[in-house]
Amino acid sequence: MSRRRRTTAGAAAALLALGLAACSGEEQPKDDDRIVLTPAADGVQSTRTPAGDGTQASVAGFTMGAVRLPGADRPGEVSFRITGESGAPLRDYLPEQTKLLHLYVVRDDLAQFRHVHPELGADGTWRGRVDLGSGGRWRVVAEFIPASGDRPVVLGTVLRVPGAEPRATSPDAAESADDGVVRVRLLDQGATGSNGRLRIAVSTPDDRPLQLGSYLGATAHLTGFAVGTRGFVHVHPLGAPEIEKDGTVLTFHTAFTKPGPYRMFVQVRVDGMLHQLAVTTDVTAAE
Template sequence: MSRRTSTLLAAAATVLALGLAACSSADEPADDAGRITLTPAKDGGSGAQPVGNPVGDGTSAEVEGYRMTDVRLPGADATGDVAFRILDPSGAPLLTYTEEQTKLLHLYVVRDDLDQFRHLHPTLAEDGTWTARVDLGSPGRWRVVAEFIPEGASNPIVLGTTLRVPGDWTPVDVPRGEAAETGSDGVVEATLRAAGEVGANGRLRLRLTDADGEPVALGSYLGTSAHLTGFAVDSRGFVHVHPYGAPEVTDDGTVLTFHTVFTQPGDYRLFLQVRVDGLLHQLAVTAPVTAEEAS
């Protein structure tokens, strides 16, 4: 699988609100043969290889000399711009990136209690400033997390910082336990079928059904069958996993398997995005991750 690099200074901006959002096929590239994801080969095999493990977990604004700076968020009362710059180890704005899942940079704007989540694809300006439109909808402590691969690098870099959006707010507890292993938007339901494990070659499975409990047919989103990101509930550390193989349609639902590289046990709040009948759905579940068994 080839890796496409780009020095483009503009990428399509996409704002994904919680719940159901209409999307068109224009979000997808005409040819996704160069995508960098862990996905099945065209014949349905599993010969594709993933990108390297991420460096950083979004809890720091500086990793290996790369730095997120000039970060700003809009207020809670209206749609506005989230903006920031990425500086390279020399201190200059980073302008060249390698695509991952069809985008030069993935941006996650997440309320610190993990109750609100936005996945954005901002636009890069000539001075290195990334911007995207976002509607936060509530005040509070918001985390801004950027995931990207500098051109020539083999591992994604994940940087993040936290800003306070003025206004009164009360954090909510992150859902945990068996009930939190299922998430629904009223149209699509996701249920954790196999929890995660600490280790470099783990598997996590989710079952998807419609409102009647029937399997769903998944369209393509960002060059693959699903996009799954999450945060450790205790540390708020960021994780990004990739689909492993094609979706499996079973009697009780459509099953997605993800390759994982969890490094710490505990609960993780996961945000799944899938396309069904041309519409993008966002679902949240909490997955327990167990310690690696001693051999």
């Protein structure tokens, strides 16, 4: 886990270049986390239950407002503000997984997902770049740790983006996915509870283990959304990956509060390139 320190972010806004799988591609040259580790030195990540699940814009005295998304026809700016109880912009944050704030922009049918790392400007507005590619309803979810707090806060809202809307689809129920280079596969489904585990195998399409690079200070980033309720879940890798017959196996700490299907977006780095794949897990109620 990255060294936690108090950070004040008040520099002039800088726009981040993002592709379909944000935080890869054009961002790679300035990504300090592009280190190939053997084995990856994952530390114990934060396992504190967040305040909020991304379904509300105001939680624990913090509010996400002035949210704007670009149109569907071309890449553009996503912007928003985080304010405290006084109404003033929040400026002090603690980094988690090397960033002061993680922003997730996901189409409401969970068919498209963007992971964005915006920059905080001097006026208290967060700004970043995103390419949506289609209109319709998009969720905007911000995850951060206020410097004065002791756990993450997750805020979210839903915006309708003008432009051509694809036919609504139900999330694919597949437990594995591959992009021709990387395959990810669920080895279990997960269960409710504050100290759960979820294992995922990462391999070549023919199930050979892969050497994973570091992304955001860890061997993988996993973000989930409850199908049908818009609830958000961010899980953290535990320990180093293990080479098994199923491939390179990653274990994640989970804190699912409700059973049901969750669409999980897996991001891993292989040979310097970031790969993003999605699988669906059916979380069961703990006995």
